[in-house]
Amino acid sequence: xxxxxxxxxxxxxxxxxxxxxxxxxxxxxxxxxxxxxxxxxxxxxxxxxxxxxxxxxxxxxxxxxxxxxxxxxxxxxxxxxxxxxxxxxxxxxxxxxxxxxxxxxxxxxxxxxxxxxxxxxxxxxxxxxxxxxxxxxxxxxxxxxxxxxxxxxxxxxxxxxxxxxxxxxxxxxxxxxxxxxxxxxxxxxxxxxxxxxxxxxxxxxxxxxxxxxxxxxxxxxxxxxxxxxxxxxxxxxxxxxxxxxxxxxxxxxxxxxxxxxxxxxxxxxxxxxxxxxxxxxxxxxxxxxxxxxxxxxxxxxxxxxxxxxxxxxxxxxxxxxxxxxxxxxxxxxxxxxxxxxxxxxxxxxxxxxxxxxxxxxxxxxxxxxxxxxxxxxxxxxxxxxxxxxxxxxxxxxxxxxxxxxxxxxxxxxxxxxxxxxxx
Amino acid sequence: xxxxxxxxxxxxxxxxxxxxxxxxxxxxxxxxxxxxxxxxxxxxxxxxxxxxxxxxxxxxxxxxxxxxxxxxxxxxxxxxxxxxxxxxxxxxxxxxxxxxxxxxxxxxxxxxxxxxxxxxxxxxxxxxxxxxxxxxxxxxxxxxxxxxxxxxxxxxxxxxxxxxxxxxxxxxxxxxxxxxxxxxxxxxxxxxxxxxxxxxxxxxxxxxxxxxxxxxxxxxxxxxxxxxxxxxxxxxxxxxxxxxxxxxxxxxxxxxxxxxxxxxxxxxxxxxxxxxxxxxxxxxxxxxxxxxxxxxxxxxxxxxxxxxxxxxxxxxxxxxxxxxxxxxxxxxxxxxxxxxxxxxxxxxxxxxxxxxxxxxxxxxxxxxxxxxxxxxxxxxxxxxxxxxxxxxxxxxxxxxxxxxxxxxxxxxxxxxxxxxxxx
Numbered sequence: 001x002x003x004x005x006x007x008x009x010x011x012x013x014x015x016x017x018x019x020x021x022x023x024x025x026x027x028x029x030x031x032x033x034x035x036x037x038x039x040x041x042x043x044x045x046x047x048x049x050x051x052x053x054x055x056x057x058x059x060x061x062x063x064x065x066x067x068x069x070x071x072x073x074x075x076x077x078x079x080x081x082x083x084x085x086x087x088x089x090x091x092x093x094x095x096x097x098x099x100x101x102x103x104x105x106x107x108x109x110x111x112x113x114x115x116x117x118x119x120x121x122x123x124x125x126x127x128x129x130x131x132x133x134x135x136x137x138x139x140x141x142x143x144x145x146x147x148x149x150x151x152x153x154x155x156x157x158x159x160x161x162x163x164x165x166x167x168x169x170x171x172x173x174x175x176x177x178x179x180x181x182x183x184x185x186x187x188x189x190x191x192x193x194x195x196x197x198x199x200x201x202x203x204x205x206x207x208x209x210x211x212x213x214x215x216x217x218x219x220x221x222x223x224x225x226x227x228x229x230x231x232x233x234x235x236x237x238x239x240x241x242x243x244x245x246x247x248x249x250x251x252x253x254x255x256x257x258x259x260x261x262x263x264x265x266x267x268x269x270x271x272x273x274x275x276x277x278x279x280x281x282x283x284x285x286x287x288x289x290x291x292x293x294x295x296x297x298x299x300x301x302x303x304x305x306x307x308x309x310x311x312x313x314x315x316x317x318x319x320x321x322x323x324x325x326x327x328x329x330x331x332x333x334x335x336x337x338x339x340x341x342x343x344x345x346x347x348x349x350x351x352x353x354x355x356x357x358x359x360x361x362x363x364x365x366x367x368x369x370x371x372x373x374x375x376x377x378x379x380x381x382x383x384x385x386x387x388x389x390x391x392x393x394x395x396x397x398x399x400x401x402x403x404x405x406x407x408x409x410x411x412x413x414x415x416x417x418x419x420x421x422x423x
Numbered sequence: 424x425x426x427x428x429x430x431x432x433x434x435x436x437x438x439x440x441x442x443x444x445x446x447x448x449x450x451x452x453x454x455x456x457x458x459x460x461x462x463x464x465x466x467x468x469x470x471x472x473x474x475x476x477x478x479x480x481x482x483x484x485x486x487x488x489x490x491x492x493x494x495x496x497x498x499x500x501x502x503x504x505x506x507x508x509x510x511x512x513x514x515x516x517x518x519x520x521x522x523x524x525x526x527x528x529x530x531x532x533x534x535x536x537x538x539x540x541x542x543x544x545x546x547x548x549x550x551x552x553x554x555x556x557x558x559x560x561x562x563x564x565x566x567x568x569x570x571x572x573x574x575x576x577x578x579x580x581x582x583x584x585x586x587x588x589x590x591x592x593x594x595x596x597x598x599x600x601x602x603x604x605x606x607x608x609x610x611x612x613x614x615x616x617x618x619x620x621x622x623x624x625x626x627x628x629x630x631x632x633x634x635x636x637x638x639x640x641x642x643x644x645x646x647x648x649x650x651x652x653x654x655x656x657x658x659x660x661x662x663x664x665x666x667x668x669x670x671x672x673x674x675x676x677x678x679x680x681x682x683x684x685x686x687x688x689x690x691x692x693x694x695x696x697x698x699x700x701x702x703x704x705x706x707x708x709x710x711x712x713x714x715x716x717x718x719x720x721x722x723x724x725x726x727x728x729x730x731x732x733x734x735x736x737x738x739x740x741x742x743x744x745x746x747x748x749x750x751x752x753x754x755x756x757x758x759x760x761x762x763x764x765x766x767x768x769x770x771x772x773x774x775x776x777x778x779x780x781x782x783x784x785x786x787x788x789x790x791x792x793x794x795x796x797x798x799x800x801x802x803x804x805x806x807x808x809x810x811x812x813x814x815x816x817x818x819x820x821x822x823x824x825x826x827x828x829x830x831x832x833x834x835x836x837x838x839x840x841x842x843x844x845x846x
Contacts, residue, residue, distance in 0.1 A: 071814075074807040075522070077800045093814060094588050095807070099498070099520065115800075120588070165517050165543070168592035352778070359782045366789075377500045377538075384497040384518070391494075391516060 007126045007281040008253075012037065012045040013176040013240055015136070015215075015272035017222065018081070020052050024222060025267070030055055032262060033269050034062040037085065041066050042276070043125075045085040046134040046176040049270075051114075056083050073134075076101075076115015082134050082177075084121055092122040096162045099381040100151040102138055104374065111138050111148075118159050118177075120166055128248075128281065131170035135159055135177035137187070143230060150316020152180065153309050154385040156187030160194040161388065171248060172281055173197065175241040178215075178272065183236055190309050193302040194392075197241035200252040200277045209257030210234060215273045219260030222271035240277045247284055254278040303396050306389050313386045320379040327372035334365035430549045430704040431676075435460065435468040436599040436663055438559070438638075438695035440645065441504070443475050447645060448690070453478055455685060456692050457485040460508065464489050465699070466548075468508040469557040469599040472693075474537075479506050496557075499524075499538015505557050505600075507544055515545040519585045522804040523574040525561055527797065534561050534571075541582050541600075543589055551671075551704065554593035558582055558600040560610070566653060573739020575603065576732050577808040579610030583617040584811065594671060595704055596620065598664040601638075601695065606659055613732050616725040617815075620664035623675040623700045632680030633657060638696045642683030645694035663700045670707055677701040726819050729812050736809045743802040750795035757788035 016033065017023045037045050037059075045067065050056050053072060060070045067085035074080070075097045082095075095117050102111040118135040137155045138148045146152075156179070167173045175197055181188040183199070192199070201213040210217050214234030218225060228234060244250035256276040262269050338361055344354035439456065440446045460468050460482075468490065473479050476495060483493045490508035497503070498520045505518075518540050525534035541558040560578045561571045569575075579602070590596045598620055604611040606622070615622070624636035633640050637657030641648060651657060667673035679699040685692050761784055767777035 072810075074803045074810070076803065077796050079803065090814070091818075092588075093811065094584055096519070097522065113796075115803075161517055165515075166588045166591075168589075352775070355775070355778050359785055362782055362786070363789075366786075373500050373536075380497045380499065380502065380538075387495075387497070388516065391513070395514075 005126065005283045007128060007172075009044070009125070009130070009172075009174075009279040009281065010040075010042045011174065011176065011240060011277045011279065012040065012042040012274065013047075013134075013238060013276075014045075014270055014274040015048040015178040015238060016050055016055075017270040017272065018050050018052060018055050023271075026055075029269055030058060032266070034059055036263060036269070037063055038066045040276075041087065043087050044123075044132055044174075046132070047083050047085075048134070048136040048178045049081045050083045051078055051081050053079065059083075059085065071119070071121060073117055073119035075117045077113045078110075078115070080115055080117040080119065081136060082117060082119045084119065084132070084134055086121065086123065088123050088125055090121045091124050093120060094166070095119045096158065098137075098155045098158055099384070100154045100378060102148055102151060105371065109139070109141060116155070118162055120162075122170075128171040129169055130172045130174065131163075131167045133159075133163060133173070133175040133177075135175070135179070137178070137180045139180050149186075150313055150319070150382060153187045153190065153312050154316070154382060156181070156191045157194075157309060157313075157385050157389065160191045163195050163197075170245075172244045172250060173242065174279070176239065176275070178238045180237050186305070186308055186312060189301075189305045192241070193305045195241075195243070197243050198250075198252075200240035200242060200255050200275075200279070201236070204252040204255035204277070206254045207256075209255070210259045210273055212236060213255075213257060215257060215275065216271065217260050217273060220268050220271060220273070221260075222268055238272055238275055240275050242279055244281055248281055249284040250279060250281050252277055253280050303393065306393050306396070310386055310389045310393065313382050313389070317379050317382040317386065320375045320382060324372050324375035324379065327368045327375060330368035331365055331372060334361055334368060337361050338365065428549065428706045430551060430595075432467070432548070432553070432595075432597075432702040432704065433463075433465045434597065434599065434663060434700045434702065435463070435465040435697065436470075436557075436661060436699075437468075437693055437697040438471040438601040438661060439473055439478075440693040440695065441473050441475060441478050446694075449478075452692055453481060455689070457482055459686060459692070460486055461489050463699075464510065466510050467546075467555055467597075469555070470506050470508075471557070471559040471601045472504045473506045474501055474504050476502065482506075482508065494542070494544060496540055496542035498540045500536045501533075501538070503538055503540040503542065504559060505540060505542045507542065507555070507557055509544065509546065511546050511548055513544045514547055516543060517589070518542045519581065521560075521574075521578045521581055522807070523577045523801060525571055525574060528794065532562065532564060539578070541585055543585075545593075551594040552592055553595045553597065554586075554590045556582075556586060556596070556598040556600075558598070558602070560601070560603045562603050572609075573736055573742070573805060576610045576613065576735050577739070577805060579604070579614045580617075580732060580736075580808050580812065583614045586618050586620075593668075595667045595673060595702075596665065597702070599662065599698070601661045603660050609728070609731055609735060612724075612728045615664070616728050618664075618666070620666050621673075621675075623663035623665060623678050623698075623702070624659070627675040627678030627700070629677045630679075632678070633682045633696055635659060636678075636680060638680060638698065639694065640683050640696060643691050643694060643696070644683075645691055661695055661698055663698050665702055667704055671704055672707045673702060673704050675700055676703050726816065729816050729819070733809055733812045733816065736805050736812070740802050740805040740809065743798045743805060747795050747798035747802060750791045750798060753791035754788055754795065757784055757791060760784050761788065 018026055056072045063085050067087055069086040069090040071084050071090060071093050073082040073095045075095065097115050097117040101116045102109060104112045116136055116138060118133055121132050123130040123132060138152050140146055163173060163175065179188060211233050214236050215238035216223055217234035218228050218232065242250055258273045260268060341354045341357055341361060344350040441449055479495045486508050490510055492509040492513040494507050494513060494516050496505040496518045498518065520538050520540040524539045525532060527535045539559055539561060541556055544555050546553040546555065561575050563569055586596060586598065602611060634656050637659050638661035639646055640657035641651050641655065665673055681696045683691060764777045764780055764784060767773040
């Protein structure tokens with residue numbers, strides 16, 4: 001790499017809200033989105049909630065002159081909704097579908113059927129390996145009583161771990177998407193602390209957009225005011241995060257969000273705001289201490305967030321086990337009732353009632369069986385994430401026992417990110 | 424790394440056949456397995472089919488003086504059955520659960536409930552990063568009519584792709600497990616061609632064990648002779664595969680298998696044979712052409728196996744779509760029948776018959792609904808794997824268009840494995 005080397009990366013991110021038959025003005029918004037992306041000619045456009053593959057195919061065709069490379073991440077029953085359009089050739093792709101993603105019987109929420117995932121595409125730009133990740137985590141339907149909190153924390157951990165394991169040869173890491181978490185939420189802190197990713201909104205040298213960088217704002221005509229009653233300014237749940245290896249400086253020169261309408265002051269492109277970031281990567285001159293080893297003060301937020309996540313997952317696991325136990329009681333009672341109904345059906349007087357009750361009872365036993373199996377699987381998934389956190393915490397303890405801070409950093413896996421941030 | 428550097432790695436692999444209540448002499452075999460592993464003190468012991476977590480905990484406790492590090496890979500409803508015991512500290516772990524793994528309604532086969540996966544552990548040995556993978560793919564219940572072929576090929580692809588993306592900083596890659604594939608099966612060729620892994624049985628300088636390295640042999644008293652009637656010598660479906668980065672020589676000094684009984688000529692440890700390999704890694708002296716770029720002759724097996732896999736996945740996808748369409752017809756007919764039964768129940772004469780038929784009909788509609796959703800998801804999973812293969816094939820075509828072979832290798836991702844093999 002030449003000393004005067006520099007790479008400019010213009011990135012676009014949007015949760016497009018593309019639910020067939022349900023999302024308002026979907027076709028019109030898609031057309032305007034395509035026009036806007038063609039006009040702006042970003043390096044990368046990363047989208048979430050493109051639920052219909054036809055919508056992706058439409059965009060792919062429309063954008064092909066400006067963005068010759070495109071990828072749609074297929075998963076689950078409905079799909080992950082994730083896709084990406086790139087001006088540069090995509091070298092490689094892969095994806096990871098989150099182990100836990102809500103409950104199949106919460107049909108009105110629908111997340112379980114989507115197969116929420118993280119998609120990765122590898123680009124080679126100016127001699128650098130750029131790993132770009134796009135994701136969409138489980139929605140938060142109630143902040144006061146969030147039954148999906150443990151799942152979202154497990155997803156944040158899996159996302160962080162997936163980035164950790166797949167970006168070992170990447171010079172630049174970029175993560176865009178709808179995390180469905182506020183900046184100070186547990187999962188968001190866990191993700192940032194474990195990966196060492198920087199938040200483009202917080203780091204931007206020049207920011208223009210909605211108040212506090214919110215990505216769901218009350219001024220957007222598609223946003224339900226009811227959903228934002230606790231947050232009159234809006235909420236920030238969509239992110240552009242980035243980092244580079246030591247030896248490279250990465251900085252966010254500009255960061256823009258739309259503000260409740262499209263970039264030309266027309267009606268909005270989605271119920272979420274679009275994010276547009278310009279990142280600059282350049283050679284970092286040799287420094288005496290180019291990547292300062294984190295001392296106890298720097299390391300403690302990671303250890304404390306790992307502990308917090310461990311506890312949250314434990315609570316989720318207890319809940320999952322309670323539901324599995326409850327379902328097994330229901331199965332037992334249902335089977336007893338079925339035996340009773342068989343006995344009743346043999347008598348002339350109660351035959352009709354017995355036969356009528358047979359259907360709901362069989363349904364009850366089968367339904368409880370499925371719920372039992374589901375929660376057993378849920379408990380296993382949470383236990384797996386907890387064991388991984390436990391392992392990392394164990395290594396942190398070993399590092400502390402070793403004493404010198406120099407030993408601690410590699411054990412905590414902090415050596416491979418956190419590059420040099422250029423303000 | 425010093426020029427005279429050398430690393431010796433002794434590895435043990437066994438599909439332990441630990442189905443609670445069903446596998447014969449499970450407790451006795453577990454005790455003998457623990458004794459043997461303690462006695463031999465391998466660097467790594469990788470096990471499959473440890474379905475009961477109690478069995479893992481028993482082994483963990485028993486082996487802790489010799490193998491202080493252990494990990495159990497949890498997934499699915501039953502579990503992945505995978506675990507590992509290591510003499511050396513485990514730096515990091517992760518796992519990937521295969522998207523496709525049989526059918527939930529094939530309860531007697533049970534694979535779907537297991538959550539088959541690949542587990543990764545990262546070790547730091549003598550300054551080298553060693554990525555050790557352990558896996559167990561979907562079983563083959565009928566070689567003549569293998570309804571799981573497309574799933575196993577998709578699993579082999581996901582396994583290869585997972586290794587490809589997670590081993591970019593590894594000096595040595597080791598894959599052990601029960602692949603449920605014969606050496607020349609499509610999935611096995613795909614895995615070896617895409618990852619560049621060498622087969623320890625084929626490369627071993629000193630081999631002792633069963634005829635043709637078979638890992639299920641007729642001499643094993645737990646093996647059903649019916650299962651081996653097409654293969655009187657036995658079958659080879661368990662593997663130790665390895666590779667190293669250029670600059671390192673890796674070789675298999677010794678390779679042993681048990682031969683239908685345990686290593687002390689007692690009754691066998693499992694229905695599979697155990698594999699024991701001694702791998703040597705040493706510094707490779709600088710060569711003029713240390714990692715020869717594959718020419719057309721070397722590259723064509725990869726392209727042809729990618730095409731073959733693409734076709735196989737396409738057939739699986741057509742089959743999945745046929746089942747989804749069939750299930751949707753059944754739902755339609757079932758709903759019509761339900762309407763008819765409602766009408767019949769209104770009449771006095773046929774009320775009892777109508778009520779009696781209600782239960783199986785509701786079951787039919789619900790069952791067909793679940794089958795429909797399952798096969799839609801299956802088709803999506805196969806489509807995803809096919810798209811990934813298509814992308815790699817596209818890059819191969821671009822590489823051929825570019826002409827010089829030097830351009831082709833990196834595009835095909837062949838630059839990062841295939842190290843130097845020392846015979």
